[in-house]
Amino acid sequence: MNAIKRFGSAMIVPVLMFAFFGIVLGFATLFKNPTIMGSLADQHTFWFKFWSVIESGGWVIFTHMEVVFVVGLPLSLAKKAPGHAALAALMGYLMFNTFINAILTQWPHTFGANLEKGVENVPGLKSIAGIATLDTNILGGIIISAIITWIHNRYYSKRLPEMVGVFQGLTFVVTISFFVMLPLAAITCVIWPTVQHGIG
Structure with missing residues (x-):
């Protein structure tokens, strides 16, 4: 039973990081959405490119x-x-x-x-x-x-x-x-x- 508890605790360590990276992806998707951000979210703007970079970092743990x-x-x-x-x-x-x-x-x-x-x-x-x-x-x-x-x-x-x-x-x-x-x-x-x- 103790071994099972230790294994469960060990599984939680990486899982806890998912929440942060999920939030990062959420914000990146939000700020790249032209419906919400308008012309600021055009593919050629610095804003869009910046959040694309942030999004790429957000995928690290999932990739x-x-x-x-x-x-x-x-x-x-x-x-x-x-x-x-x-x-x-x-x-x-x-x-x-x-x-x-x-x-x-x-x-x-x-x-x-x-x-x-x-x-x-x-x-x-x-x-x-x-x-x-x-x-x-x-x-x-x-x-x-x-x-x-x-x-x-x-x-x-x-x-x-x-x-x-x-x-x-x-x-x-x-x-x-x-x-x-x-x-x-x-x-x-x-x-x-x-x-x-x-x-x-």
Whole structure:
């Protein structure tokens, strides 16, 4: 029960930011509306361009929602060194998506995904941090973040032999994550399209 409460609290951390960015988008949309602002909201005015810039910033959390959850969860769930846990989770998530990209690139016909044409407006695919990958949505980010956080909590403080002591802590967590993310990416390539089809 305590673990569920901690997970719920961790989920709230990134969610609380949605309200602010939603307000930003609301104001930007309002001030770009010609019905309300008249000629001031013409596309060529400084006013319109200024609020377009503000609007682009307002979309940040919604465009990169997966990354926000990946980084945000360890900050509350890590038992020690939450900053290192967040960095490890980010690294793990990037490795996960990079492995998916590489697998789909090497075996496009096996998985029915051609990344050479890009991912824009292609159902089931998405660009995350510039990596063309499967669109696993927030669920994928949460699962990867939870796995990396578990690895962090279990192995971050593990003492290694002096000869390889430099790999202790964060580096050891990332090293383990590397070898965990590879098979996880392969499994995702196999099962996720079926999951997407079921959701669709």
